Amino acid sequence: MTDRPRPKKSSPKKSGPEKALAKESAAQGEAAKATRQATQQTEAAKKVGVAQPGAPAQSRKAARKSRQRVPKHAGDNAPKSDAPGADGQNPFRTAMRRSRAPEPATLVIFGATGDLARRKLLPAVFGLWQDGLLGSAFNIVGVGRQEMDDEQFKDYAIDALKTSKETDEIKEGSLEKFRELLYYEYGEFGEDEVYDKVRSELDRAETARGGGKNALFYLSTPPSLFEPISSGLGRQGLQDETEGWRRIVIEKPFGRDLQSARELNDAIHRVWDESQVYRIDHYLGKETVQNLMAIRFGNAIFEPLWNRGFVDHVQITASEDLGLEGRAGYYEEAGIVRDMLQNHLMQLFTLTAMEAPSAFEADAIRDEKVKVLRAVKRIPADRVPEVAVRGQYGPGALDGQTVPGYKQEPDVKRGSRTPTYVAVKLEVDNWRWQGVPFFLRTGKRLPKKVTEIAVVFKRPPLGLFPGGLERNVLAFRIQPDEGVSLKFSSKSPGQEMVLREVVMDFRYDAFGAQLESPYSRLLLDAMLGDATLFPREDEVDHAWQIVSGILQAWEGADAAAPKFPNYAAGTWGPDAADELLGPGRRWRRL
Numbered sequence: 392m393t394d395r396p397r398p399k400k401s402s403p404k405k406s407g408p409e410k411a412l413a414k415e416s417a418a419q420g421e422a423a424k425a426t427r428q429a430t431q432q433t434e435a436a437k438k439v440g441v442a443q444p445g446a447p448a449q450s451r452k453a454a455r456k457s458r459q460r461v462p463k464h465a466g467d468n469a470p471k472s473d474a475p476g477a478d479g480q481n482p483f484r485t486a487m488r489r490s491r492a493p494e495p496a497t498l499v500i501f502g503a504t505g506d507l508a509r510r511k512l513l514p515a516v517f518g519l520w521q522d523g524l525l526g527s528a529f530n531i532v533g534v535g536r537q538e539m540d541d542e543q544f545k546d547y548a549i550d551a552l553k554t555s556k557e558t559d560e561i562k563e564g565s566l567e568k569f570r571e572l573l574y575y576e577y578g579e580f581g582e583d584e585v586y587d588k589v590r591s592e593l594d595r596a597e598t599a600r601g602g603g604k605n606a607l608f609y610l611s612t613p614p615s616l617f618e619p620i621s622s623g624l625g626r627q628g629l630q631d632e633t634e635g636w637r638r639i640v641i642e643k644p645f646g647r648d649l650q651s652a653r654e655l656n657d658a659i660h661r662v663w664d665e666s667q668v669y670r671i672d673h674y675l676g677k678e679t680v681q682n683l684m685a686i687r688f689g690n691a692i693f694e695p696l697w698n699r700g701f702v703d704h705v706q707i708t709a710s711e712d713l714g715l716e717g718r719a720g721y722y723e724e725a726g727i728v729r730d731m732l733q734n735h736l737m738q739l740f741t742l743t744a745m746e747a748p749s750a751f752e753a754d755a756i757r758d759e760k761v762k763v764l765r766a767v768k769r770i771p772a773d774r775v776p777e778v779a780v781r782g783q784y785g786p787g788a789l790d791g792q793t794v795p796g797y798k799q800e801p802d803v804k805r806g807s808r809t810p811t812y813v814a815v816k817l818e819v820d821n822w823r824w825q826g827v828p829f830f831l832r833t834g835k836r837l838p839k840k841v842t843e844i845a846v847v848f849k850r851p852p853l854g855l856f857p858g859g860l861e862r863n864v865l866a867f868r869i870q871p872d873e874g875v876s877l878k879f880s881s882k883s884p885g886q887e888m889v890l891r892e893v894v895m896d897f898r899y900d901a902f903g904a905q906l907e908s909p910y911s912r913l914l915l916d917a918m919l920g921d922a923t924l925f926p927r928e929d930e931v932d933h934a935w936q937i938v939s940g941i942l943q944a945w946e947g948a949d950a951a952a953p954k955f956p957n958y959a960a961g962t963w964g965p966d967a968a969d970e971l972l973g974p975g976r977r978w979r980r981l
């Protein structure tokens with residue numbers, strides 16, 4: 392792996408008021424009290440909700456039924472806010488966010504009329520605001536190319552909130568108040584006029600709306616616009632932090648290969664310091680992905696086993712039952728390697744394989760992630776047939792319904808070579824993982840939606856008893872049914888010494904909390920200047936280096952034509968993926 396020179400320092404900057412807040416001893420006292428309350432609540436949740444192996448389905452259902460939204464953070468502004476949910480009553484919220492309130496700010500969403508903004512971003516922002524986490528001096532400027540006035544955009548956004556499945560329960564009067572925070576500007580993103588309008592919005596935010604000039608620019612547009620928007624903002628000096636903090640959130644995919652990712656980084660850094668750049672990977676905002684770090688580094692019992700002495704291999708799966716969902720324009724260009732492997736799966740891999748960071752702090756964590764990415768054995772194009780398998784789905788059936796093949800999806804080229812499935816074997820050349828393969832697989836139109844990291848342990852050295860399982864498995868279920876399970880052997884009741892496979896199961900709903908949307912978590916973190924859960928420039932670069940050979944082998948000028956389709960929709964992918972694991976191993980049946 393080659394390292395590019397690191398950009399300028401990237402530790403999150405704390406503004407004066409944030410520092411002051413962090414020091415506020417009264418708030419800390421209250422936070423400690425709230426933490427104690429939260430712990431008591433958690434204990435209570437444990438008593439009622441932790442599902443035991445074989446526990447009746449009813450107790451799980453009951454836990455789910457009784458769950459409520461428990462935001463992880465609460466700002467000092469929460470009780471003062473207009474937001475209906477801002478009652479400051481929730482001890483979790485108070486405990487976690489007490490010292491981390493965002494300052495007054497404007498969220499500028501480029502691509503505000505797009506699919507992501509409509510389905511995920513607007514509901515995430517609304518949820519944060521309704522929970523009182525954004526304060527009252529907050530406003531949102533949607534930017535798009537469609538001609539609309541403020542009122543039309545307000546209607547559009549409110550409709551999005553009413554129709555998105557991601558929207559939290561709407562409290563009475565909330566939508567009307569949230570509507571007041573919304574504004575809209577339009578124009579061509581390649582021209583200066585639109586950035587001039589954005590500048591005026593920030594001026595208005597300061598004078599008429601009681602906010603400051605802090606701004607978070609969220610680029611929710613096709614990737615081809617990331618560079619033009621970044622530069623356009625730069626031409627207006629909107630990256631300048633003299634009057635307030637300025638940050639830019641960049642959606643994925645960050646580049647379409649190593650070369651273009653580097654060019655994009657260079658272009659971004661011509662305007663922004665790395666500390667202002669937030670490359671978003673929504674998998675890092677998932678509660679259970681963060682729990683992987685909590686479980687690994689917050690307990691003493693796992694780390695001693697987390698190495699080549701005990702682990703046989705690791706399986707990371709992100710399977711989706713969905714197909715294209717009308718995104719052919721994007722997906723035909725991207726394919727599964729760019730859409731899922733280079734970013735989401737690589738992030739899950741690094742969090743599983745990295746060493747413990749010295750602190751739970753952005754650069755300490757990112758440094759460890761980069762170290763493990765650098766240790767991944769290179770995959771030049773000629774090694775690809777040994778370590779990677781691709782697939783594309785054909786017609787099949789899911790939940791008893793016939794579904795078309797990829798090539799029959801609207802707007803897909805009939806001779807398309809775009810892969811919708813990939814499985815890859817990564818080897819890590821370091822002391823911890825030498826000889827322990829990591830198998831990553833992801834695909835569309837597989838039998839169900841499951842994201843999981845499974846650490847598969849070695850067999851016991853001696854088979855003393857009949858029965859039992861082959862290998863212990865510690866599985867982190869990222870979604871759905873979020874939780875952690877440990878599979879082991881136990882004696883079956885009776886006279887005989889016969890073993891049986893059993894599972895110890897912790898389910899996240901034991902906490903009685905509805906899990907927060909990853910976009911809520913990440914948006915708030917970006918507003919707070921906390922980059923811990925955002926990949927740094929060199930992480931993205933190394934992840935591209937790892938998949939470069941695969942892209943070259945499958946897309947290069949002399950790439951052999953794949954025999955697609957090679958799996959039917961509703962099945963677990965091509966047969967060749969089974970062979971990738973080698974003798975004595977098989978993919979988990981999920």
Ligand SMILES: NC(=O)C1=CN([C@@H]2O[C@H](COP(=O)(O)OP(=O)(O)OC[C@H]3O[C@@H](n4cnc5c(N)ncnc54)[C@H](OP(=O)(O)O)[C@@H]3O)[C@@H](O)[C@H]2O)C=CC1
Nearest residue numbers: 502503504505506507508536580611612613614642643644
């Ligand atoms: N959708 C999703 O589930 C996910 C999306 N992403 C990423 O988020 C980003 C946005 O995706 P998505 O919302 O799906 O994309 P869409 O195509 O649905 O929306 C893109 C937005 O950008 C606007 N736009 C497009 N071209 C121009 C232009 N030339 N000038 C001005 N505005 C333009 C669109 O305006 P108009 O409405 O007029 O077309 C729209 O507002 C992408 O980077 C994607 O990879 C990441 C994870 C999931």
Ligand SMILES: O=C1O[C@H](COP(=O)(O)O)[C@@H](O)[C@H](O)[C@H]1O
Nearest residue numbers: 643673711713730731735842870
């Ligand atoms: O980024 C993307 O992620 C989704 C899957 O995300 P999840 O949170 O539902 O697991 C995927 O469907 C999409 O193709 C991809 O762009």
